[in-house]
Amino acid sequence: GIQVEQSPPDLILQEGANSTLRCNFSDSVNNLQWFHQNPWGQLINLFYIPSGTKQNGRLSATTVATERYSLLYISSSQTTDSGVYFCADLEGGKLIFGQGTELSVKP
Amino acid sequence: GAVVSQHPSRVICKSGTSVKIECRSLDFQATTMFWYRQFPKQSLMLMATSNEGSKATYEQGVEKDKFLINHASLTLSTLTVTSAHPEDSSFYICSAIYEKLFFGSGTQLSVL
Numbered sequence: 001g002i003q004v005e006q007s008p009p010d011l012i013l014q015e016g017a018n019s020t021l022r023c024n025f026s027d028s029v030n031n032l033q034w035f036h037q038n039p040w041g042q043l044i045n046l047f048y049i050p051s052g053t054k055q056n057g058r059l060s061a062t063t064v065a066t067e068r069y070s071l072l073y074i075s076s077s078q079t080t081d082s083g084v085y086f087c088a089d090l091e092g093g094k095l096i097f098g099q100g101t102e103l104s105v106k107p
Numbered sequence: 108g109a110v111v112s113q114h115p116s117r118v119i120c121k122s123g124t125s126v127k128i129e130c131r132s133l134d135f136q137a138t139t140m141f142w143y144r145q146f147p148k149q150s151l152m153l154m155a156t157s158n159e160g161s162k163a164t165y166e167q168g169v170e171k172d173k174f175l176i177n178h179a180s181l182t183l184s185t186l187t188v189t190s191a192h193p194e195d196s197s198f199y200i201c202s203a204i205y206e207k208l209f210f211g212s213g214t215q216l217s218v219l
Contacts, residue, residue: 041213042210045208094141095202098150
């Protein structure tokens, strides 16, 4: 099955800073998604982005399917952005998650 | 918007007891729900796919008799951890699809 690798594993930011999270995959992906898990465990679907670029407020994501990677951009980070960001591919009806990037935004 | 409700959010039990976790789709019908397990500082691992009216599909390495899944209606799936042991302590999360994937808020199980 497909392997999903995320980098960096951890990231500490000062409030207001920008960041880029990366997701590499070992094979073609068709249903790449980004999720945010807040410190209390709740998972939120951020983007469904099999290719191209999407933006939602301070967040945007880009997937370059031919090069097997996706990027999540967070601009003007806020403390509420803290948590773990996962990318995942929906393969055969199942979500295959990367290991996540744990983001901590300091005030 | 679509909401997936998971209950309880936290449970502490003695070793050997069974624990039931409920996952409900509140404003949509979900013929398929998914159960995940997450250890601290780790990613989510799919345990099983719950199908309404039929047997669940378990991932390799997941004990069917240990983790009983029942999806008796279009809005409710339950996961029962039978004869729980300390190694079953984990964060369990359910999800369902309604145009996109929605997750329950998770259940932290601690087995003493």
